[in-house]
Amino acid sequence: MTSLANTPRHTLKEGWRWYGPDDPVSLDDIRQAGASDVVSSLHQIPIGQAWTVRAVEERISIIEASARAPLRWSVVESIPIPDDVKRLGGKAKASIAAWIASMEALAACGIKVICYNFMPVVDWCRTDLEWELPNGAKALRFDYLRFAAFELHILQRPGAERDYPAEVRAKAKALFDTFTQADIDYLVMVIASALPGSTTEPMTIPKFREKLREYAEIDEARLRQHLVEFLAAVCPRADELGVKLTLHPDDPPRPLFGLPRIAKSEADYQALFDAVPNASNGICFCTGSLGVSAANDLVGMAERFGPRIHFAHLRTTKREADGLSFFEADHLDGDVDMVGVIGKLLKENAKRAPGSEIIFRPDHGHRMLDDLNATKRTNPGYTAIGRLRGLAELRGVIRALEYSR
16 A cells, blocks of 8 residues: 655546636635636637637636635536537538637637537436435436426427337326426426526527427437537647547437437447547546446446546436436445546546646535525535535545555
């Protein structure tokens, strides 16, 4: 065993997502949690509009200009991919040019890890933002039957019935028949109105149906080709700038609303790395998203994709009895072998030079303790105390694994 006392530590960097000056979690909260690296974005800039150096510098001055414990804005999550890029691929030249301009502005300011996703129409999807756990804390949850009831009877997507067995359709109808108007409004808000951090626009039900029609001719192969065309345009410039692009997995990792999903498995990512082998083409290793699928070997993926991992979301989910519903579990519980994953990330990180360490953040904490106060404003999944607990648990695993070497 190796003592860590008085030994310089070359380890994973602890990050924390911050939504900007309006985030109820303050920068001092982040400092007191012990994180060193901030994960943020310029949410005030409309999707598709190029970011400027001035706008980036203004945000840096807020995050980094303090006499207190230093913080560094290290990761952008995200520069949203405009919808026309997903629908048109390389033909969406103006949107791709604006995205590259945003990347160049960030690189000019020293920010060189960018997280993004390629989920069409809807971003990460849940049906309940405050599902009560046995201990009284509140968690995010995806309830397959509630989702089916929404799609079949609220959204009324044409052809949706073909995606559900007769038994599920009957149960979804029985559930829908119990809904009050408040229940319907809540589901519309949760699913269609864009959750915190979403890179898609809020939608009404008519707008939702319109967006789905726009994707009627886009299957998995075409959406993947559009992503390849985007990366083929962006990665050469990213390579020149030393920027690492990290594609976030689909959440949940399966088709929704009849839309294709192309970042849901090891095979999906390998296809993208084979098509665009540039060094800048990487993965945001989100254990919670990928872990929803029992088919994903997360420990193996962390090892095999190690050189492509530049950013990680560490959280775990627990699949329910139907195999399709799930909820956000405690960070060390659920269906993810978190100790095994962290061990592989540490192994990969040890190969890297200082300054190129893997940055992780504790993702989707529970609403608990004082954050349950009805008068306290919180962002679903992004409470201070739940993530503080998660970070402490993850930090403990990291220190224990380092000590046992």
